[in-house]
Structure formats: C-alpha cells, structure tokens
Amino acid sequence: xxxxxxxxxxxxxxxxxxxxxxxxxxxxxxxxxxxxxxxxxxxxxxxxxxxxxxxxxxxxxxxxxxxxxxxxxxxxxxxxxxxxxxxxxxxxxxxxxxxxxxxxxxxxxxxxxxxxxxxxxxxxxxxxxxxxxxxxxxxxxxxxxxxxxxxxxxxxxxxxxxxxxxxxxxxxxxxxxxxxxxxxxxxxxxxxxxxxxxxxxxxxxxxxxxxxxxxxxxxxxxxxxxxxxxxxxxxxxxxxxxxxxxxxxxxxxxxxxxxxxxxxxxxxxxxxxxxxxxxxxxxxxxxxxxxxxxxxxxxxxxxxxxxxxxxxxxxxxxxxxxxxxxxxxxxxxxxxxxxxxxxxxxxxxxxxxxxxxxxxxxxxxxxxxxxxxxxxxxxxxxxxxxxxxxxxxxxxxxxxxxxxxxxxxxxxxxxxxxxxxxxxxxxxxxxxxxxxxxxxxxxxxxxxxxxxxxxxxxxxxxxxxxxxxxxxxxxxxxxxxxxxxxxxxxxxx
Numbered sequence: 347x348x349x350x351x352x353x354x355x356x357x358x359x360x361x362x363x364x365x366x367x368x369x370x371x372x373x374x375x376x377x378x379x380x381x382x383x384x385x386x387x388x389x390x391x392x393x394x395x396x397x398x399x400x401x402x403x404x405x406x407x408x409x410x411x412x413x414x415x416x417x418x419x420x421x422x423x424x425x426x427x428x429x430x431x432x433x434x435x436x437x438x439x440x441x442x443x444x445x446x447x448x449x450x451x452x453x454x455x456x457x458x459x460x461x462x463x464x465x466x467x468x469x470x471x472x473x474x475x476x477x478x479x480x481x482x483x484x485x486x487x488x489x490x491x492x493x494x495x496x497x498x499x500x501x502x503x504x505x506x507x508x509x510x511x512x513x514x515x516x517x518x519x520x521x522x523x524x525x526x527x528x529x530x531x532x533x534x535x536x537x538x539x540x541x542x543x544x545x546x547x548x549x550x551x552x553x554x555x556x557x558x559x560x561x562x563x564x565x566x567x568x569x570x571x572x573x574x575x576x577x578x579x580x581x582x583x584x585x586x587x588x589x590x591x592x593x594x595x596x597x598x599x600x601x602x603x604x605x606x607x608x609x610x611x612x613x614x615x616x617x618x619x620x621x622x623x624x625x626x627x628x629x630x631x632x633x634x635x636x637x638x639x640x641x642x643x644x645x646x647x648x649x650x651x652x653x654x655x656x657x658x659x660x661x662x663x664x665x666x667x668x669x670x671x672x673x674x675x676x677x678x679x680x681x682x683x684x685x686x687x688x689x690x691x692x693x694x695x696x697x698x699x700x701x702x703x704x705x706x707x708x709x710x711x712x713x714x715x716x717x718x719x720x721x722x723x724x725x726x727x728x729x730x731x732x733x734x735x736x737x738x739x740x741x742x743x744x745x746x747x748x749x750x751x752x753x754x755x756x757x758x759x760x761x762x763x764x765x766x767x768x769x770x771x772x773x774x775x776x777x778x779x780x781x782x783x784x785x786x787x788x789x790x791x792x793x794x795x796x797x798x799x800x801x802x803x804x805x806x807x808x809x810x811x812x813x814x815x816x817x818x819x820x821x822x823x824x825x826x827x828x829x830x831x832x833x834x835x836x837x838x839x
Contacts, residue, residue, distance in 0.1 A: 448479075
C-alpha cells in the first residue's frame with residue numbers, strides 16, 4: 347500500500363522569519379543587547395532571553411529601560427546602531443537556508459519574509475540573501491503590532507493572497523512561533539539559541555538542512571493513519587491457513603499499524619516480515635506491527651500474558667505517534683454476570699477491580715513515556731464493555747481511560763450505541779460454550795482510543811471478512827479470529 351494523504355489543502359506559501367532562521371543574526375542581536383546592557387550596568391543571563399530573542403527593538407528597549415532606569419528611546423537608538431554594525435559585517439546564512447529557498451523557487455512555491463526587525467535592517471539582510479527570493483516582506487514598520495501578535499503573518503498572507511492554514515511559517519523563537527500559530531499557520535521551528543517544545547501542528551527540527559519542499563507540504567496535507575486493533579485468537583491457529591488469511595485482512599483493510607493481542611509467540615514478527623513492515627514483540631501475547639519505522643519501544647518488554655506494550659513510530663513528514671496495544675484479563679466477564687447471573691450494576695463495577703488496575707498500570711506507563719504533545723493511540727481487547735454503551739453501568743475500565751484524556755474513536759463516529767452497537771465479541775460465538783443453548787452476549791470489548799493531540803478521527807468501523815461459521819466449526823473460516831477487529835482512520839497533522 348502506498349502512503350495516503352487527504353485532499354485537504356496544498357502548500358500555498360512558506361513564510362520565513364529572518365533573524366536566527368534564515369540568517370545567523372539572532373546571536374548578533376543578543377550580542378548587541380549584551381553590549382548595550384553592559385554599558386548600563388546590567389549583565390544579561392539566560393533568564394533574560396524571553397525579553398530579547400524574537401522581540402522588536404522597541405520592546406527590548408522598553409524592558410531594558412525598565413530594569414536599568416535609562417531612557418527607552420536612547421536605548422533603542424543605541425540597539426539599532428549596535429545591531430546594524432554587526433549585520434553589515436557579520437551576516438551569515440543559516441545552514442540549508444539558501445538551498446531551501448532555491449528549491450521552493452524552482453517548485454513555484456511563493457515565499458515571504460516576516461520579521462520583527464525594522465525595515466532598514468531587513469533591507470540589509472534582503473540585499474545579502476537576494477531580495478528576489480521573496481515575493482513579499484513584512485517588517486516591524488509595516489504592522490501596528492508585531493510579534494508575538496499574529497499581525498505580521500496575517501499581513502504576509504493577505505499580500506500573497508493565501509490562507510494562513512495552507513502556509514508553513516518557519517521560526518526560531520517562541521515569540522515567533524506564538525505569532526505564526528496565532529495567525530493559523532502550521533509552524534516549523536528550528537531553534538537558534540533557546541529550545542522550543544514540540545506541539546500539535548508544530549514540527550521542531552535542528553536545522554534547515556533537514557527540510558525539503560516535500561516535508562513542508564506534508565505539514566499541510568495531513569497524513570492518513572489507519573490503526574487496527576486485532577485479537578488474533580491463539581495466534582490464529584484455530585483456523586486453517588491462518589497466516590495467509592491474516593495477511594489478506596491487513597492488506598485489504600489498508601491498515602498502517604496493527605496492535606495485536608494473543609500473538610501466540612512469533613505472530614508479530616512473522617506478519618511483519620511477510621509484509622515488509624516493522625514489528626515489536628512484548629512477552630508471549632502482545633505486539634505491534636507498522637508499515638512506518640519504529641523509533642522507540644515503550645513499556646515492559648517482558649510483560650505477562652495480560653498488560654500493555656507500545657511503540658513510537660515516525661510517519662511521513664517526521665511526526666511521531668505512540669501506539670499501544672493492551673490485553674486485559676477475561677475473568678470475571680461482566681456481560682456473563684449481567685446476563686446469566688443477574689449481578690446488579692454495583693456488583694458488576696466492583697468485579698472490574700482487577701482489569702481496572704491493569705488499565706491504570708497501562709495508563710501510568712503511557713503517561714510516563716509520552717513526550718509533550720505526542721499523539722497517542724491505545725488499542726486493545728479490554729474484555730470489558732464501555733461505559734458509553736450500557737445505560738446504568740459505569741464500566742470503570744473505559745471510564746478510567748476517558749478520565750486520562752483518551753477518546754473512543756468508534757463512538758466519535760457512531761455516537762448512538764443502540765443504532766451502531768459495534769460488537770466485537772463475538773463473530774463466531776452465537777451460543778454460550780457451556781452447551782446450554784443460551785445466546786452468547788454480544789458486546790463491544792475491543793477499542794481504538796486516542797488522546798486527540800494532532801489526531802482527527804475521520805472513520806472508525808469493525809471488520810469481519812466473509813460469513814464466519816460458528817464455533818466449533820471454524821477451521822475453514824475466512825475470518826481467522828473469534829473477535830471482530832476495529833480499525834480507525836485518523837488524519838495526522
């Protein structure tokens with residue numbers, strides 16, 4: 347399967363900050379402020395960076411005047427002189443900057459210069475870089491409010507006739523990032539002096555040398571990520587030719603990542619090798635396979651039969667996503683207790699204590715391993731119904747996941763549990779296995795949950811291929827499991 351993107355939007359323009367992003371002037375600006383501050387008896391430290399980096403001259407002059415008692419106008423004039431002297435003699439393009447500007451020009455992508463520096467400084471830099479690289483330039487002199495307000499980026503978009511949401515802004519400071527994000531642009535942050543944290547809709551890279559027009563386009567056209575949860579049922583061994591049938595299901599669904607339960611040892615490795623994918627195995631029961639590279643393995647690699655395991659994958663465009671697979675204990679099984687034993691709601695909830703602790707342990711592992719703003723998907727066979735499906739029973743396992751900030755992707759798409767029950771247990775168990783002839787309770791016990799950070803659900807469904815014959819006559823089934831799978835399609839920006 348090839349990588350898919352949604353026909354959402356194309357890259358209309360790239361908007362570049364100047365100081366510290368295209369040219370190595372952020373350090374020159376810091377040195378200029380240091381020089382002026384020293385003359386006023388104030389030695390700058392790293393704690394002063396938010397008042398200096400990415401700020402217009404007038405802002406820093408006002409701040410420095412406030413801490414030293416000197417006049418802001420005089421400070422501003424001195425800052426202009428010190429900085430201009432350094433720009434004229436020491437301007438150096440950032441690594442990869444000229445190459446990227448040239449590639450964007452060859453591919454017909456408009457660019458703009460958006461800076462908090464005054465016009466006089468910007469024109470000096472433009473002359474050094476080549477003003478023909480930019481269709482538009484916006485400086486501190488051109489808008490009433492400059493960064494961190496959104497005005498400069500909005501002005502650049504208006505001048506180019508483009509939508510902010512279809513543009514990537516390239517910045518090197520928190521101040522500039524705040525401005526671009528407030529305008530509605532996707533942001534590529536390439537920090538110069540102070541670090542910048544990743545966030546939804548924001549990519550952080552060490553250098554422009556890593557950046558191509560294709561990578562910038564990927565930030566605008568969201569990647570589709572299709573995640574499946576699948577209990578393989580003793581690795582699939584109850585069904586003839588199970589491995590071939592499993593591979594056929596994965597190929598036909600177009601899944602990108604599959605969280606597996608009941609892997610029966612080597613299922614994750616064998617499936618991944620047959621697909622040419624990447625895989626992770628944890629214990630004898632859990633695994634994840636992915637068409638995208640696995641950059642980290644999360645959780646306990648020696649997890650027992652029940653528990654959770656995770657991987658971090660890197661999708662097209664460089665975005666990383668954490669995908670966890672969980673399998674919780676099947677006893678006692680709440681729907682049996684409710685249907686066959688008449689256990690009331692309070693008792694059903696109380697009997698979930700073991701599974702609830704397993705879920706809480708998995709949620710703690712997720713919280714401990716998750717980097718800020720990383721999209722997280724948790725899939726699995728919880729062996730418990732959802733509190734969203736049963737009026738009057740607050741099933742605690744799914745409620746704990748919800749309280750931890752995870753959303754149920756299937757119920758986002760199908761909010762009516764009566765009209766769209768989404769049963770995953772069981773396509774092969776029609777009658778209870780005890781031979782009593784009692785109907786097997788059907789329920790939704792397999793899930794694809796997510797934390798919503800950079801993820802948007804566009805589809806979620808249960809999957810069963812063919813018309814499975816009921817237990818025990820299952821060997822010839824096309825469907826090699828006793829669970830339905832759940833597959834959710836996300837867009838990922």
